[in-house]
Amino acid sequence: MNPIARIRKxxxxxAGVYLWLLSTPLWAAPGYVVTTDSGSRKVLxxxxxxxxxxxxxxDLEAARNEHESFQVLISALGRDLARVQVxxxxxxxxxxATVPSRHIELRLAHYIQLxxxxxxxxxxxxxxxxxxPLEGPFAVKQGHNQAVWVNVYVPTExxxxxxxxxVSVDVDGAVTRVPVRLRVxxxxxxxxxxxxxxxxxxxxxxxRHYGLESDSAExxxxxERTYWFLTDYRLPPDDLPVPVDSPEAARxxxxxxxxxxxxxxxxxxxxxxxxRVAYLREKGWLSKGYVYTIDEPGRDHYxxxxxxxxxxxxxxxxxxxLLTIQPEPPMxxxxxxxxxxxxxxxxxxxxxxxxxxxxxxxxxxxxxxxxYPTYLINxxxxxxxxxxWLQAAWRIQGGLYWSVNIWGKWDGQRYVDxxxxxxxxxxxxxxxxxxxxxxxxxAADPPVPSWxxxxxxxxxxDFETFWLLEQAxxxxxxRLGLPAERYDPHTRVEEIVGRVAQxxxxxxxxxxxxxxxxxxxxxxxxxxxxxxxxxVATSVLDGxxxxxxxxxxxxxxxxxxxxxxxxxxxxxxxxxxxxxxAPGAGAKPVAVxxxxxxxxxxxxxxxQVRRDGQTRTIRRQFRRAASAPVxxxxxxxxxxxxxxxxxxxxxxxxVDLTRRDDLGACAKLTYQPNVEFPNIRLLEPTxxxxxxxxxxxxxxxxxxxxxxxxxxxxxxxxxRKGTAEDxxxxxxxxxxxxxFSYSIEDLGVDTSDxxxxxxxxxQLEQPxxxxxxxxxxxxxxP
Numbered sequence: 001m002n003p004i005a006r007i008r009k010x011x012x013x014x015a016g017v018y019l020w021l022l023s024t025p026l027w028a029a030p031g032y033v034v035t036t037d038s039g040s041r042k043v044l045x046x047x048x049x050x051x052x053x054x055x056x057x058x059d060l061e062a063a064r065n066e067h068e069s070f071q072v073l074i075s076a077l078g079r080d081l082a083r084v085q086v087x088x089x090x091x092x093x094x095x096x097a098t099v100p101s102r103h104i105e106l107r108l109a110h111y112i113q114l115x116x117x118x119x120x121x122x123x124x125x126x127x128x129x130x131x132x133p134l135e136g137p138f139a140v141k142q143g144h145n146q147a148v149w150v151n152v153y154v155p156t157e158x159x160x161x162x163x164x165x166x167v168s169v170d171v172d173g174a175v176t177r178v179p180v181r182l183r184v185x186x187x188x189x190x191x192x193x194x195x196x197x198x199x200x201x202x203x204x205x206x207x208r209h210y211g212l213e214s215d216s217a218e219x220x221x222x223x224e225r226t227y228w229f230l231t232d233y234r235l236p237p238d239d240l241p242v243p244v245d246s247p248e249a250a251r252x253x254x255x256x257x258x259x260x261x262x263x264x265x266x267x268x269x270x271x272x273x274x275x276r277v278a279y280l281r282e283k284g285w286l287s288k289g290y291v292y293t294i295d296e297p298g299r300d301h302y303x304x305x306x307x308x309x310x311x312x313x314x315x316x317x318x319x320x321x322l323l324t325i326q327p328e329p330p331m332x333x334x335x336x337x338x339x340x341x342x343x344x345x346x347x348x349x350x351x352x353x354x355x356x357x358x359x360x361x362x363x364x365x366x367x368x369x370x371x372y373p374t375y376l377i378n379x380x381x382x383x384x385x386x387x388x389w390l391q392a393a394w395r396i397q398g399g400l401y402w403s404v405n406i407w408g409k410w411d412g413q414r415y416v417d418x419x420x421x422x423x424x425x426x427x428x429x430x431x432x433x434x435x436x437x438x439x440x441x442x443a444a445d446p447p448v449p450s451w452x453x454x455x456x457x458x459x460x461x462d463f464e465t466f467w468l469l470e471q472a473x474x475x476x477x478x479r480l481g482l483p484a485e486r487y488d489p490h491t492r493v494e495e496i497v498g499r500v501a502q503x504x505x506x507x508x509x510x511x512x513x514x515x516x517x518x519x520x521x522x523x524x525x526x527x528x529x530x531x532x533x534x535x536v537a538t539s540v541l542d543g544x545x546x547x548x549x550x551x552x553x554x555x556x557x558x559x560x561x562x563x564x565x566x567x568x569x570x571x572x573x574x575x576x577x578x579x580x581x582a583p584g585a586g587a588k589p590v591a592v593x594x595x596x597x598x599x600x601x602x603x604x605x606x607x608q609v610r611r612d613g614q615t616r617t618i619r620r621q622f623r624r625a626a627s628a629p630v631x632x633x634x635x636x637x638x639x640x641x642x643x644x645x646x647x648x649x650x651x652x653x654x655v656d657l658t659r660r661d662d663l664g665a666c667a668k669l670t671y672q673p674n675v676e677f678p679n680i681r682l683l684e685p686t687x688x689x690x691x692x693x694x695x696x697x698x699x700x701x702x703x704x705x706x707x708x709x710x711x712x713x714x715x716x717x718x719x720r721k722g723t724a725e726d727x728x729x730x731x732x733x734x735x736x737x738x739x740f741s742y743s744i745e746d747l748g749v750d751t752s753d754x755x756x757x758x759x760x761x762x763q764l765e766q767p768x769x770x771x772x773x774x775x776x777x778x779x780x781x782p
Contacts (some may be wrong), residue, residue, distance in 0.1 A: 026122065031078040032140070032434040034169045034176045039069030040511035042381045045111045045126035048075050057179040058167070061519050063187040066461050066715030067270050068455060071109075072148045072167055072178065074140050081140040085170040086148045087407070090161035091182050099154060099163055099182065107131035108138060109147035109451070110438075112424050114378050116694065119429050120723040121370050121748065122378035127431075129377050130421065132448045138538045140759070151454070152182060160186040177364055185522045187468065193460070194467045195391060196337075196361060196398025198238040198292065198322070199436075201226055205407045205415075210443040210611035222443045227570050229437075229447050230404065231257050234460035237404075238262040238292065245279040253285040260398065263289040263319065271395045277316040290337055292322040292400075299709070302330040324363065326731070327353045328710070337361055339400050342504055343368040343729050345717060347394065354395065361398035362391075366430040369726070371505040371748040375401070375452050377432035379426055380509045384452045386501050388459030389514075392466040393497035395490070405447075406462045408435035462518055466493045469521050472528035479533050480589040482556055487535055492542075496521050498670070499543040506746045527618075532561055532611035540598075542620045548598060551622055555592040559583055561611040563592045570601030598624040634696055636688055639665045647687040652678035662737045663704060663773035670769045679760035682775065683718075691720060693754040696777035699742045701759075704771040705732035715742065716758040721752040730759075732770060741778070 015383075036055045037043060053073070062068040087105060091099040110130035118124045131149050140146040145193045150167060163182040168175055203214060203223055212219040224241040231237075236258045242248040244263060254257050263280070265273050265620050280286040290314055309321050309728055313334070325331065326340035327349040338353060339361040340346075350360045364374060373383045373390075391399065406426040408415035420427065426434040434501050436456070438448040499517045501507035501614035508514065538553035555563050562581055568574040580592050596605060607618045637644050645655050645667070654670040671678040684691055693699075715728040725748035730740055744751050761768065 005280055031076070032081055032171055033075050033077060034171075034178070035073045035075065036167075036178055036513040037073060038515070039071055040381045040385060040458070040514065041071075042128055042451065043071075043073060043145055043147060045128070045146075048077060048143070048145060049073070051077055055176065055178045057181065060152060060180070060182045061515075061522065062152070062154045062182065062459075063185050063465065064154050064158050064160075065189040065191065066465075067151055067153050067457060068182070069149060069151045069458070070180075072150060073170060074146045074169060074171065076140040076142045076146075078142065078145055080142050081171055083137045083170075083172055084140055084146070085137045086134060087170075088150065088167045088180070089165040091152070091165040091180065093159070093161040093163045095159065095161060097159045097161060097163070099152065099158060099184075103153040103155060105149070105151040105153075107151070107449075108134045108147040110421065112377065112422065114424055116425060116430050117429050118378050119136075119370060120719075120750070121242050122287045122380075122707045124378075127377050129432065129450050129452065130422070130448050131451060131454065132438075149451070149454070154184055156188055158184050160184050172473035183310060185526060187522055187525045189461060189464045189468070191463070193234050193236070193259045193461070195396075195463060196260040196290075196359070197234070197236050198260065198262065198290075198339075198361070198537075199230060199235045199400065200401065200403050201230070201237045201239065202403045205403075207335050209407055209439050210666050212443060218443060221453065221622035226405075226437075226447055227252075229552075230337060231255075233449070233453060233457040234464075235258060235404075235456065237401075242287075243264075244289070244475075245276045249285075250283070253283070253288060258288065260288050261291065263291050265291045265293055265312065267311060270311075274315055275566075277319055277711075281318070281651055283734060286318060286552065290322045292324075294323060296324050299328075299330075306331055306334045320359065322361070322400075327360075329359075336400070339363055339398075341365065341368070342372050343732065346506060346731065350394070350396075359397045360395075360402055362396050363400040363402070365402050366433050367560065369430075369725075371746055373504065373507070374429055375433065375436065375456070377450075377452070381451060381455050382507075382509050382511055382514055384509050385459035385462070385514070388456070388463040388503050389466075389497045390504065390507075392463045393494045393501070395692050401436070403434045404453075405439075439645060462521075465518065465521050465525070466497070468729050469493060469496075469525050469528070472525050473535065476528050476533050476535055480535065480556055480558060481646065482535065482589050487537060487556065491537065492524070495542040495544070496524075498541055502544075505748070506743060527616060528616040530616050531614045532609050532616065533558055534561070534563075534607070534609040534616065534698040536607060536618050536620065538620060538622075540622055542622070545623045545625050546598070547625055549624075550595055552593070552595045555594070555607055555609070555618075556589045557592065557609055558611060559588075559590055561590070561609055564608040564610075565594055565596075566606045566608070567596055568604045568606075570603065571599050576687040596622075598622055600624050633779065634777040635774055636682060636777070637770075639774055640666045647682060649681040649683055649686070650765070651680070655680065658771070660704060660771060660773075660776040662704060663771055666704075666771050666773045668769060668771055669759075669768050671764060673764040673766050675766075676763050677760045678764070679758050681756060681758040683756035684720075684754070687756055691754050692754075693744050696744050697779040698777060699744060699757075700739060700776050700778050701730075701742075702737065702739045703730070703732050704735055704737045704773075706769060706771070708734050710734055711768055712761065713770070714760050715740070716760060717742075717747045717749050717751075718755040718757065719731045720755045721750060723749045725749055744777075 023150050033053045034055050035049050036058055058070050060068045088101050088104050090101050109128035111126040112129050113126050121356045128147050165180050166177045168177050170724045207219050227241050239262050240252050312321050320336035322337035323335045324339045326344040327338045337359040342364050373387045375384050407420050409418035410427045424431040436450050436453040470489045470493050477487050496517050500514050535556045538551050540551040566576045576609045603618045651673045652672040656668040658668045661663055711732040713730040718724045
């Protein structure tokens, strides 16, 4: 669904409706309305709600040491609003505990107009981004929304329980009060972070904006405030405010929130580097450090980079070298931290390198863009948050971002001045890319966070929630005596994340779905310490869609435990598996195994375990897909006749029909050198006539790379409106045959009105030959 249409359809936060609504009316007088919504949804300035819209009570759930947000929207429908004030009360529990209002931030959303660098999925318009502090009454022009961001921090010492209060909106003397309910879980997020961070502060932009000298005391104080500001968002920057081998470094490197930092390295000063490393090693800080001095090297520089990395290893074998490339065989043995762009993530290679003790981080920079997650302004709010979810599920150990404060504008040769409050483009093609904070009014003021930065912090807190869940399940396995090879607690993290995000280009953008999964994780952390101990593993991942007719599983319990399973299929009657009594003797865990038939639709499974008078219930859900309403298979190009070649629009590529044992009939494609973007295109009407490709399910491309080196190809789909997505690199490994499958619904263009696709390469220095097998579709991903 178009995001703007979705905004109009769901103007309020998805929350329960409570019987304890306050007596003050919940809707405003004619001429304006007050509504509420999730903080994880962006509402554009002119996406006005219906005149009869009402604010829904706010329902929050949080761990201790966590931030939770929502927004209050004041919409001026029929007149200008001259004076609007928003305030919030303390949140109190029945037991008398309080979350004081001083821990609740109010920020007034600043809207910025986007006209360039926009796409069909997120068109131009006025987007909320900067979140300066709310400092008093404000006005709202007729025809505009004005969001007030409300950010609740739950202190570590807060008792678990339910807290209530309200937000008041005073519009020209008429007051609307909205109930707020906060459930504080018996869960405390750790102070320390469990992922690396290299989000860069560009000091020259800090200095230039405020007219400071980079060696002045005022600048050093400004940099330090910015450093701690980002650290509070669980994003410790790459460079410390002080030399890493100075006594002052202890204040940073002994802080548990600082999990990573950059170690300066100059290949012309090996002795100085070794002395610096020896100091860090002696202090016990070296494991947090890394060297990052080369950025995005091309393949023609790999040999040089390999030598560079081995030189660092020879000087200090325990220092990690970070390089911003995907794992590449020519660099194996020289790189300690691989940091690929999102577009080049290869999970198989990642797992292989991690098994050898190497780390994998990732980054985004201008691209790839939608349908990938981004930190762009013209994207869903959940986009900046979901990256941390995928990090947790895929064991990505850190994140890098090139700058949080590019307050200038790149003109093709240098950075020139830019008004950050009106111009969203620091760099061409990426609205908001390169900056996540806005300057405070003076050098003494803290930076102003962006909506995107707030979402990144929420995602980082979610990452810690998943870390806690995995630790809690691991402790349960240890109490049961269950060896690691029989139960992997990380699978449960993958299952819960999988309810929201299955891959980088397929994830649920509705914040309500993300919130439901997040609350499930919090609940299971609490339950993991409840008795009796029990763990569940199933052949089909919980929450995932499957075509299987049955699911099998195991319930591990202590001896003497009763296990009872009850299934509730969406279609048909509920049924109960007879109670199974685990033998009462012995100390080893007992596995209760089961097989559950699955009908089409959703089947809910409740697993009740009982021991020594204590009972707990573990729930799982399985979704069996209905028969797919797509064409089982379709061949777009068989590569058997010259007519197959004629289907393609060809630019600087030689196409020859041939045959291979691994591909069958295929095309030998030779991409020509010294030209920009040689390509072949399969476009309607010459390539095909059916423009509604939703019926095809998945597009399947099979290649063979006969070369000794990798080949980088790009897949680019188009729709008939002119929208294109350039976010699909195809990395062909040397002397291998590889298959790539693309979900039609996730291509990022209108596949109900599809124009076709292109296979292109960047400008080459010499011809490159690859083979392309028959171009086909498949109902399911191969």
